[in-house]
Amino acid sequence: MWHLSLAMGLVVREILLINVSGEDKPGVTRAVSEVLVEHGSDILDIGQAVIHDSLNLGILAKIPKDQEVEQVQKEILYSLHAMDMKVRFQSISEESYEHWVGQQGKPRHIVTLLAHRVTAQHIARVTTTTVEQGLNIDKITRLSGRVPIERIEDNSKACVEFSLRGVPTDMSALRASLLELSAEMDVDVAYQEDNIYRRNRRLVVFDMD
Structure with a gap:
């Protein structure tokens, strides 16, 4: 099934958001990227998730000004038609793109939930806490x-x-809410800042003279 959706308004036609969905199978990302290669496009952002063999792929591409965006869309649609994938296109305005880029300077955080099994109530409680904290x-x-x-x-x-x-x-209320959630629902919840120290191994040495 083909889906073609174009956002209207003040847009910079060279920035194109491509969303692909359908049954997960090999070659989907290659099919899209090969078309973009033929038109000399840059990848500004990319993300992919698969849940129960259901694929969702997003690519934000910058199309050179000397290329026809409509032609790029047609070739992507044609490439994915035989794979029975759904495709949606959205033109991104320069203002929207710059606003999105500006968001990357905000602090990042990681909340990890560990339990025998994760329930909808666990997810609801964690996300309620994050919403209340403006995250x-x-x-x-x-x-x-x-x-x-x-x-x-x-x-x-x-x-x-x-x-x-x-x-x-x-921050104190955030930590308190997560601690309360952990105690009430008998799960482990960990909070940490998402920075370089979270990813690098650390060694602590005590000099006991």
Whole structure:
């Protein structure tokens, strides 16, 4: 099925947001990127997620001014038609793009939820806390393996990571809310700033003379 949707208004036609969805299969990203290569395009942003074999791929591309955006769209549609993928296009205005770029300077945070199984109530409580603190969710990632429906072992673990952006309204209240959630729902919740120190290994040495 083909879907073609173009945003109207004041736009810079060279910036194109491409959203692809459908059953996950090899070659989808290649099909889109090869068309963009033929038209000398730059990739400004890219993201992909797969849930239960359902693919969602997003690419923000800058099309050179000497290329026809409509032709790029037609070639992408043609490439993905045989794969039965849905495609949606949106032209991005220069103002919208610059505003989006400006958001990257905001502080980032990580909230990790660990439980025997993750329920909708767990997700609702965590996201309610983040909304109350004025934080926006950039990404949610399952870190653990796939969970069986019928059988959950005593030692089974389910883990979900929330990547957040923004300045908390009250950091003490944020930590207190997450601590309260952990105690009430018998889950482990960890909060940390998302910076270079979170990713690098650290060594602490005590000199006991």
